[in-house]
Amino acid sequence: MSAQNTIEPPVREPGCTECSCAEPQRREESASKFRRSVLTLLAVVFAAVLIVVVVGEWLGRFEAYTERVPWYAGVAIVVLFGYPVLRKVVQAALKRRVTSHTLMTVGLLAALVIGQWPTAVLIIFFMRLADYVEHFTTERAYHAIRELAALAPQTARVERNGKEHDVPIETVAAGDVVIIRPGEKIPVDGEVLSGQATVNQATITGESMPVEAVPGTKVFAASIAQLGTLRVRTVHVGPDTTFGRVIRLVEGAETHRADVQRVADKFSAYYLPVVGTVALLTFLIGRNALSTAAVLVVACSCSFALATPIALLASVGAAAKRGLLFKGGKYLELLARADVLLVDKTGTLTLGHPRLTDVVPLNGFSQQEVLRLAASAERFSEHPLADAVRGAAAEQGIVLAETEDFRALPGLGVRARVEGALVSVGSRRMMSDGGNGPPAVGTLEAQGKTVLYIERDRALIGLLAAADTVRPEVAGALERVRSLGVKHVELLTGDTEQTAAALARTLGIAYRARLLPEDKIAVVKEHQAQGKTVVMVGDGVNDAPALAQADVGIAMGAFGSDVAIEAAHVSLLRDDWRLVPEVLSIARRTMRVVKINIGFTAVYNLAGLLLAALGFLPPILAAAAQSLPDLVILGNSSRLLRAQPHR
Ligand code: ADP
Ligand code: MG
Numbered sequence: 001m002s003a004q005n006t007i008e009p010p011v012r013e014p015g016c017t018e019c020s021c022a023e024p025q026r027r028e029e030s031a032s033k034f035r036r037s038v039l040t041l042l043a044v045v046f047a048a049v050l051i052v053v054v055v056g057e058w059l060g061r062f063e064a065y066t067e068r069v070p071w072y073a074g075v076a077i078v079v080l081f082g083y084p085v086l087r088k089v090v091q092a093a094l095k096r097r098v099t100s101h102t103l104m105t106v107g108l109l110a111a112l113v114i115g116q117w118p119t120a121v122l123i124i125f126f127m128r129l130a131d132y133v134e135h136f137t138t139e140r141a142y143h144a145i146r147e148l149a150a151l152a153p154q155t156a157r158v159e160r161n162g163k164e165h166d167v168p169i170e171t172v173a174a175g176d177v178v179i180i181r182p183g184e185k186i187p188v189d190g191e192v193l194s195g196q197a198t199v200n201q202a203t204i205t206g207e208s209m210p211v212e213a214v215p216g217t218k219v220f221a222a223s224i225a226q227l228g229t230l231r232v233r234t235v236h237v238g239p240d241t242t243f244g245r246v247i248r249l250v251e252g253a254e255t256h257r258a259d260v261q262r263v264a265d266k267f268s269a270y271y272l273p274v275v276g277t278v279a280l281l282t283f284l285i286g287r288n289a290l291s292t293a294a295v296l297v298v299a300c301s302c303s304f305a306l307a308t309p310i311a312l313l314a315s316v317g318a319a320a321k322r323g324l325l326f327k328g329g330k331y332l333e334l335l336a337r338a339d340v341l342l343v344d345k346t347g348t349l350t351l352g353h354p355r356l357t358d359v360v361p362l363n364g365f366s367q368q369e370v371l372r373l374a375a376s377a378e379r380f381s382e383h384p385l386a387d388a389v390r391g392a393a394a395e396q397g398i399v400l401a402e403t404e405d406f407r408a409l410p411g412l413g414v415r416a417r418v419e420g421a422l423v424s425v426g427s428r429r430m431m432s433d434g435g436n437g438p439p440a441v442g443t444l445e446a447q448g449k450t451v452l453y454i455e456r457d458r459a460l461i462g463l464l465a466a467a468d469t470v471r472p473e474v475a476g477a478l479e480r481v482r483s484l485g486v487k488h489v490e491l492l493t494g495d496t497e498q499t500a501a502a503l504a505r506t507l508g509i510a511y512r513a514r515l516l517p518e519d520k521i522a523v524v525k526e527h528q529a530q531g532k533t534v535v536m537v538g539d540g541v542n543d544a545p546a547l548a549q550a551d552v553g554i555a556m557g558a559f560g561s562d563v564a565i566e567a568a569h570v571s572l573l574r575d576d577w578r579l580v581p582e583v584l585s586i587a588r589r590t591m592r593v594v595k596i597n598i599g600f601t602a603v604y605n606l607a608g609l610l611l612a613a614l615g616f617l618p619p620i621l622a623a624a625a626q627s628l629p630d631l632v633i634l635g636n637s638s639r640l641l642r643a644q645p646h647r
Pocket of ligand 2: 344345346347348539541542543
């Protein structure tokens with residue numbers, strides 16, 4: 001157990017990091033890997049021989065070979081073998097810091113003092129073996145993350161002065177036009193200027209369905225263009241792209257290990273004094289140096305510090321491969337005890353591509369004119385409803401008017417100056433006439449449609465109705481969410497009472513309507529105030545603050561939505577509701593593994609401590625015994641790396 005940090009790398013490996021594996025340089029990686037393997041092999045052979053000899057002596061089968069080795073030779077072996085570990089303990093001691101390796105060193109010194117150098121060697125051997133296996137496990141978890149980062153495009157084919165140039169990605173700037181041929185990776189985030197292709201994001205999001213890209217479509221770095229050539233105007237490059245943010249997010253997950261580590265450190269703060277006391281009592285009461293050494297030795301396992309972070313890291317790494325990104329392992333702990341699931345409606349529960357179904361002109365305006373003014377006002381809005389309005393206008397071949405002073409009022413609608421007139425589009429609450437609205441409204445809302453009001457210079461000129469489809473997999477996903485123990489599911493929406501009620505009834509969930517973004521935060525806080533762990537699922541449109549406020553905010557279809565990625569704690573790169581129960585079940589599986597890890601270690605260490613204190617465990621066996629929990633934890637946790645999605 002490494003109780004305190006003994007070195008100061010900015011980010012440290014979890015658990016015992018006293019080996020040299022903390023921050024491997026990529027270049028030296030394979031060389032050091034080879035060296036490490038050879039040294040480990042030699043150490044294993046040496047230790048195996050030593051164990052056979054010592055056990056043989058112990059059973060009286062061999063003569064006392066080890067006793068014939070002079071004491072200074074024994075010390076020399078220990079120092080040579082244990083140099084990397086011992087150096088760090090000394091460094092820590094000079095800074096007045098105690099680590100569990102300090103404890104181990106005391107045990108080791110005790111073993112030397114009573115003349116058992118083989119025990120001292122074995123302590124160090126098992127320590128370093130555990131380090132090695134741990135390194136192996138964490139590397140596999142990081143590998144998944146690095147694999148993702150390796151997908152980042154390195155070069156782009158840029159059009160300059162009518163010619164195409166292959167240039168390094170760093171030299172591409174916003175506004176540059178890049179060409180992407182069939183089968184190539186799209187190097188930037190941007191908008192298609194000309195050409196047509198199917199774009200596949202499977203490597204990043206796991207979504208196997210390619211999307212059709214035509215002029216005007218937004219495309220994203222690291223996705224692959226197939227069956228066609230695209231000319232794309234660059235909007236974002238490198239770290240500013242969605243992909244760049246995703247990578248940063250997952251890499252950020254590594255720093256969260258520090259949080260988890262702190263928990264382990266806190267635990268060690270209690271554990272070390274207990275061990276110290278048991279050792280002292282053994283010495284004072286039993287007057288037995290051998291037992292005292294055994295107590296110190298058996299306690300020096302780093303299992304407790306490993307138990308949690310290794311499992312979390314394995315899960316985070318495995319999930320990243322499948323397009324589920326966790327900003328930190330601690331969200332797995334929170335998800336495992338989730339009580340309440342809050343879901344945003346538009347774009348989250350529904351497909352988010354509402355279609356305009358009705359245009360109701362009022363007060364002498366024509367259908368065309370109402371749609372033209374509404375679509376012009378919505379020109380710069382990113383809301384799914386705005387897409388529906390603009391889409392309907394485009395279908396009718398309507399040319400949009402110039403728009404000035406555009407303003408989006410989150411959860412309400414938009415307002416802009418169109419041809420000199422002030423045009424508002426949105427819910428009834430933002431209209432100057434707060435009355436009941438025309439009779440048509442009731443009929444439309446009873447059909448579960450969302451009604452938008454259009455005002456021109458404060459006079460109602462018409463209504464638009466849009467219908468959105470509930471994602472087909474939602475009902476089944478919510479069923480699983482409930483079976484995973486999250487009993488309360490609630491729909492949060494800025495839409496009207498009637499529309500929300502109709503939807504909530506079909507899904508059998510609770511609902512709250514007419515919420516502004518700040519009201520959504522308030523609902524999250526309300527549940528939290530009751531001591532509930534709140535998970536919120538949203539798409540980042542008008543719900544980002546609530547996502548951030550929730551204990552765990554999950555962003556759906558986050559690929560392409562920077563707001564969602566920034567605000568949420570977990571990003572699902574794919575638009576698939578089945579990933580929500582999946583995330584919950586990953587969390588549960590992970591915490592089950594953590595519990596097994598901790599439970600096993602606790603029982604094992606306690607038994608070991610007791611046996612050692614009572615003198616039933618000679619130091620040499622204690623040294624061998626203390627390494628077992630580490631190996632069990634590593635093996636148990638690496639199951640999570642292989643974990644397959646439940647379907
Ligand atoms: P939800 O909570 O269902 O995801 P929002 O909070 O995004 O919905 O929006 C709530 C309501 O605000 C919508 O039902 C609509 O009436 C209105 N609204 C928001 N943005 C716009 C917009 N760009 N155009 C028209 N209406 C909008
Ligand atoms: Mg929304």
